Amino acid sequence: MTELTCIVCPVGCRLKVEQGKEGLKIIGNGCRRGVAYARDEMTAPKRMLTAVVQVAGSERMLPVKTETAIPKAKIYAAMEEIKAITVSPPVMIGQVIKENLAESGVPLVATGTIAGEGCFKPLEKSLGSE
Amino acid sequence: MxxxxxxxxxxxxxxxxxxxxxxxxxxxxxxxxxxxxxxxxxxxxxxxxxxxxxxxxxxxxxxxxxxxxxxxxxxxxxxxxxxxxxxxxxxxxxxxxxxxxxxxxxxxxxxxxxxxxxxxxxxERPRGAINIPGTRPAGIYTAGSLQYLMNIEGFLPGRSAVILGSGDIGLIMARRLTLEGVRVKAVLELMPYSNGLNRNIVQCLEDFQIPLYLSHTVTEIFGEKRVEKVRVAPVDKDFKPIAEKGFDLSCDTLVLSVGxxxxxxxxxxxxxxxxxxxxxxxxxxxxxxxxxxxxxxxxxxxxxxxxxxxxxxxxxxxxxxxxxxxxxxxxKRWLPVKAGRNIRSIVPQRIVVGQTTPLYIRARYPERNATLHVGDGQTKQQVVSPGETIYYTLKPEDIRTADGWVEVSLEGGRVHD
CATH class of the missing domain: 3.50.50.60 (FAD/NAD(P)-binding domain)
Incomplete structure (x- = not known):
């Protein structure tokens, strides 16, 4: 039996995984996603990857994430690709920054917005003057 | 004016x-x-x-x-x-x-x-709040300010780091530093348990084989212009460093995640x-x-x-x-909450009578199989730890108004491991 801490969400359920005759038996999960996590973790572990990339002409970085979890074994290769990226503004939240990151089949997407020239100030600056 | x-x-x-x-x-x-x-x-x-x-x-x-x-x-x-x-x-x-x-x-x-x-x-609590002896070189950061420098401004703080404190920000920064190529030599925690979420211990430390030293602290910082090394020592049950068991970790960056x-x-x-x-x-x-x-x-x-x-x-x-x-x-009429056994804090502190109130409760120390009592209400708690909030929705019928307060306590648990 293997004990795992589910990392799908901050609740962190303690899972017990047993190899039974009819496949894996998983207990301790608070939701269905725990089952999928335990299965993946026992066979092909995956992780979300978040990082920042450079923005041309800006002193601020753009936050990015893999759209879904990528194989754990590809994390460092993915970081090498991410470090080589420089994006040009404007970039909108959700925009794909790079397809097929580290040949994972998963795209890298922006999690923030960089709004063209003078992009030190975020879009929201224009909000709410009286 | x-x-x-x-x-x-x-x-x-x-x-x-x-x-x-x-x-x-x-x-x-x-x-x-x-x-x-x-x-x-x-x-x-x-x-x-x-x-x-x-x-x-x-x-x-x-x-x-x-x-x-x-x-x-x-x-x-x-x-x-x-x-x-x-x-x-x-x-x-x-x-x-x-x-x-x-x-x-x-x-x-x-x-x-x-x-x-x-x-x-x-x-964030800074170095001064925990009084670490030693020199005052460059290379000492609180975890949150380091997070700002790395994630907003794009700077790397150094090449090798020691992190003091295993709260969530400390754990998150251990992974972030590692991904950016900084060698994280250790995460040190004064308490015998981590205050961070279990999920972060798994995905931020275990994934990257970063050692977590529980019941350890930094006893001295060395370096003139830049941090050169820190002295680390285990602590006894009164959190006093055991100097003769101390050891040095060379690093150019010390990250503080101390509350x-x-x-x-x-x-x-x-x-x-x-x-x-x-x-x-x-x-x-x-x-x-x-x-x-x-x-x-x-x-x-x-x-x-x-x-x-x-x-x-x-x-x-x-x-x-x-x-x-x-x-x-x-x-409105309200009753104060009263912290009983193994309860560190409760918010809100004043319960308005007749009002359903979601409570955020923190335990003092980790325990297994305790029962949370809130007035007349109770729930089983498989695991409690000071690092994880206990939630309880207090219903008007849980309150014994005659008491003059609402007592919250964890009963019947045992300290694990």
Missing amino acids: PKTKAVDLVVVGAGPAGMAAAVAAAEAGVEKIILLERQAELGGILPQCIHNGFGLRYFKEELTGPEYAHRFVQELKKHPGLKVKTETMVVTITPDRKVVTTSATEGLVCYQAGAVILAMGCR LIPENELSLQIGVELDPATGGPVVDSFYQTTVEGIFACGNVALVHDLVDDVSTESALAGRAAAAYLKGEIKT
Whole structure:
């Protein structure tokens, strides 16, 4: 039996995984996603990857994430690709920054917005003057 | 005297708490709302929290910090009566709800508010708060300021790091440093357990084989211009370092993740009562402080584990402020909470009689198989730990009004391992 801490969400359920005759038996999960996590973790572990990339002409970085979890074994290769990226503004939240990151089949997407020239100030600056 | 503007509601701080409170108040029909933020950007700490894990409770999906902030910024834009003032600093708040602000664009402005919501969040404890002996070289950072430098400004702090403190920010930064090529030699924790979420110990330390030393601390910092090494020692049960078991770790960076303190300078100025257990204002079921019309929510009231809880609680405070402005919250009978066995803190501290109140409870020490008692109500708790909030929704029927208080305690548990 293997004990795992589910990392799908901050609740962190303690899972017990047993190899039974009819496949894996998983207990301790608070939701269905725990089952999928335990299965993946026992066979092909995956992780979300978040990082920042450079923005041309800006002193601020753009936050990015893999759209879904990528194989754990590809994390460092993915970081090498991410470090080589420089994006040009404007970039909108959700925009794909790079397809097929580290040949994972998963795209890298922006999690923030960089709004063209003078992009030190975020879009929201224009909000709410009286 | 600065010119005075009459408004319905002033919210101090546009982090997750302030944004959620302002949006909820606007949705509840409050017309003139001023949301004050001293930074240029909205979202407080969220824009630098580029990791995921936010929003599962509140939005039922997993978001990164910037994405979570973005959701609320979109909500703010829907309410024309809600004005956001960035790069605006609050100088003074009076008990009769005058809020004096200063900014480069408007100079001194005084708002006379019908209600005020305090949402200033919390600050990191620095080196001085824990008195680490040694030299004062460059290369010592608090985890949050390092997170800002790396994730917003794109700087790397050094080549090899030791992290003191295993709270969530410390764990998150251990992974972030490792991914960017910095060698994290160890994470040290004074307590015999980590205060971080279990999930972060797995995905931030175990994934990268970063050793976690429990019951260890830094006893000295070495280096002239730059950190060269730190001396590490285990501590005994009274947290005194055992010097003869000490060892050195060479590193050029020391990261401190040694706790957060609610930021209550303004609250003290107003004269609201603070709870020594949380470091934040004493609040009732409506998140009203001990001064009428002044509300407090988010990390200024209690340092939360999850931003989702901050949003939920702050929306409640926003709706309560709206009800207060309509005259719907009169002085009500309330009972104080009383912390019993293995309870460190409880928020809210005052339970309004007849009001269903979600409680945020923290244990003093880790235990297994305890039963949480709240008045007449109880639930089983498989595992409790000071690092993880215990939730309990207190229903009016749980309260024994004859007692004169609501006792909260963990009973029958045993200390694990």
